[in-house]
Amino acid sequence: RVPARRRELDLHGVGQPVRDQTGVRPVRGVETSHPHLRRTRVAQDDVVPAEGFLPAVATLENYVRLFSKTTFLTNLGHSLIVALGTMALGLAVSITAAYAFSRFRFRGRTWLRMAFFTPTVLPMIAVANIWLFFFTPEYGLLEQVLGTFGFGTHNWLGSKSTALGCLMIVTVWKEAGFFMIFYLAALQSMSPNLGEAAALMGAGRWYFFRR
DSSP: OOOSSEEEOOTTOTTSOOOBTTOOOOOHHHHHHOHHHHHHHHHTSOOBTTTTEEESOOOSHHHHHHHTOHHHHHHHHHHHHHHHHHHHHHHHHHHHHHHHHHHOOOTTHHHHHHHHHGGGGSOHHHHHHHHHHHHOTTTSHHHHHHHTTTOOOOOTTTOTTTHHHHHHHHHHHHHHHHHHHHHHHHHHTSOHHHHHHHHHTTOOHHHHHHO
16 A cells, blocks of 8 residues: 655665655755665655655654564674674774784784784675685684594584674774774874883883773
8 A cells, every 4th residue: 555645765875865746856965964864764664665655654663663573682682792892802902912012022013013904904805705714614724723623513603602703703803903003103102201100100011001
């Protein structure tokens, strides 16, 4: 059933001008400057994909149905776990790497720093293929290494117990180098006199690092 009063739905992108039945185009600046508001408006409608039309009356019924579904709540929980876990793990890895690169001097430090940053500039499709080589069941590098210690095969990306962890590892591996550059620049901009003064006053390394 298609309501009597309908307006055309742009199914190919948000933010593009829409024509209603009168042929009047809304102000383009409003449409292109507020895509999120338009998404919210479209989400309130009962879309008829076969017809490509929306009713004129907006309701919150779609949101009620959405939050009443167990599948959506489960997926939302998984998204929060990945987001928070990635933030915490990425922050720890990037700060630790930045501190190590600024604190210790060793041969090949520049090359190691470049290698740590390289995943940031890789496209996601390349990152996915690299880690697929590690996580592939039976043939992946991780499976081969664990197999030498007597562990059985495991579907790392297809198991509920390991899929989220694998996703967080891949995300941190790709993004940690980007944040490491900022922390490293901040640490290198600090005057060495601050560290010497803190040591003379009896401040420990952890206290100095936190401050």
